[in-house]
Amino acid sequence: MNDKPVFVTQPYLPELSEFLPYLESIWESKILTNGGPMHQQLEAELCEYLGVEHIALFNNGTIALLTALQALRITGEVITTPYSFVATAHSLLWNGIKPVFVDIDPITLNMDPAKIESAITPLTTAILPVHCYGHPCDVDAIQAIADNYNLKVIYDAAHAFAVKDRSGSVLRHGDLSVLSFHATKVFNTFEGGAIVCPDAKTKQRIEHLKNFGFVDEVTVVAAGINGKMSEINAAFGLLQLKHIDTALRLRGKIDALYREGLAGVKGIKVVDESGQDKANFSYFPILIEEDYPLSRDELYEKFKSINIFVRRYFYPLISDFPMYRGLPSSNKANIPVADSVSQRVLCLPIYPALELAQVEQIIAFVRQQSPA
Numbered sequence: 001m002n003d004k005p006v007f008v009t010q011p012y013l014p015e016l017s018e019f020l021p022y023l024e025s026i027w028e029s030k031i032l033t034n035g036g037p038m039h040q041q042l043e044a045e046l047c048e049y050l051g052v053e054h055i056a057l058f059n060n061g062t063i064a065l066l067t068a069l070q071a072l073r074i075t076g077e078v079i080t081t082p083y084s085f086v087a088t089a090h091s092l093l094w095n096g097i098k099p100v101f102v103d104i105d106p107i108t109l110n111m112d113p114a115k116i117e118s119a120i121t122p123l124t125t126a127i128l129p130v131h132c133y134g135h136p137c138d139v140d141a142i143q144a145i146a147d148n149y150n151l152k153v154i155y156d157a158a159h160a161f162a163v164k165d166r167s168g169s170v171l172r173h174g175d176l177s178v179l180s181f182h183a184t185k186v187f188n189t190f191e192g193g194a195i196v197c198p199d200a201k202t203k204q205r206i207e208h209l210k211n212f213g214f215v216d217e218v219t220v221v222a223a224g225i226n227g228k229m230s231e232i233n234a235a236f237g238l239l240q241l242k243h244i245d246t247a248l249r250l251r252g253k254i255d256a257l258y259r260e261g262l263a264g265v266k267g268i269k270v271v272d273e274s275g276q277d278k279a280n281f282s283y284f285p286i287l288i289e290e291d292y293p294l295s296r297d298e299l300y301e302k303f304k305s306i307n308i309f310v311r312r313y314f315y316p317l318i319s320d321f322p323m324y325r326g327l328p329s330s331n332k333a334n335i336p337v338a339d340s341v342s343q344r345v346l347c348l349p350i351y352p353a354l355e356l357a358q359v360e361q362i363i364a365f366v367r368q369q370s371p372a
């Protein structure tokens with residue numbers, strides 16, 4: 001039993017004293033929100049750090065998703081994955097759009113491009129894939145389908161901060177990418193999010209939409225929302241950015257230790273063993289297979305009994321929640337891989353302050369349950 005509970009994640013917090021100068025600066029300027037200096041600086045620094053052209057900050061990832069759909073005037077039906085956090089599909093419902101779920105790939109756990117075409121109808125206007133756990137989707141295959149059917153692509157990149165692929169930032173793909181800066185994320189602003197977009201015109205439309213639709217003092221062009229990030233959140237982001245490379249390095253060490261320690265454990269499958277040089281180590285998902293001595297839920301409960309709070313991201317599937325259950329695409333026969341993975345997945349603790357001795361303890365605990 002651990003005296004102190006271990007959670008699946010914990011935010012990276014620099015010394016409090018490092019944050020004080022930012023607070024003093026806000027106090028001095030008396031600008032607390034509405035695109036102040038911290039906000040402007042964070043947008044610029046994030047563009048540079050992430051290697052993207054334009055970024056619009058938001059008060060959370062969910063409002064950013066909602067706004068991204070509005071910015072591209074998405075309507076009708078949108079093809080998405082049931083294997084994600086519920087906010088992905090909620091952003092569609094909030095816009096009066098019907099989600100159409102397609103199955104995931106058993107290796108990457110991302111939307112399976114081979115399943116997209118048969119889900120397209122005359123009402124389909126876009127695809128909303130998720131870079132699940134920060135592992136890049138098959139962006140080329142998705143774009144080819146989108147081009148063929150004239151569909152927009154919005155990536156839910158909530159988990160994909162700083163993730164790269166062979167062409168640079170994974171956030172450059174599709175029409176828009178949406179980030180979350182929630183406290184549980186690799187990079188956080190307490191609450192926060194952003195839309196990454198390729199051109200200044202789209203960024204300007206997003207800026208209007210996130211500020212009630214205001215273009216100037218007297219002109220409102222859309223029923224926009226209040227999606228603005230405050231100065232205090234932006235300031236925390238600036239401070240986080242100073243530490244992000246350290247945070248990613250520490251996460252990478254934990255990821256490597258898990259991979260080494262869990263290799264060859266009967267009944268434990270580590271998800272996505274490739275591309276570790278370009279990953280952000282935001283989650284450490286494992287699948288509990290039939291030949292492991294405990295069920296997934298038994299292992300989850302056993303961890304809890306020793307004060308280690310692992311999580312079943314993503315169980316239940318989005319399509320199991322009452323507001324989605326009745327959709328034809330929520331039928332289990334349509335999404336067998338997602339259904340099976342959600343019954344088997346367990347995300348192990350991973351965050352910069354997690355001690356390597358604790359990781360060893362978690363590995364030993366998983367191994368102990370396994371026959372030699």
Ligand code: T4K
Nearest residue numbers: 007009010011060061062085087088158180181182183184
């Ligand atoms: N799309 C995807 C694919 C997403 O995963 C998410 C969010 C979104 C969109 C929407 O983005 P946001 O609107 O949230 O920006 C968490 C987060 O609330 C959520 O942001 C995240 N995905 C989701 C995967 O996980 P919970 O309900 O599991 O969080 P909670 O409060 O149980 O926290 C998990 C553990 O983290 C706790 O046991 C302890 C630790 N923790 C948490 C918080 C909030 C801390 O140590 N400090 C903290 O401040 O949803």
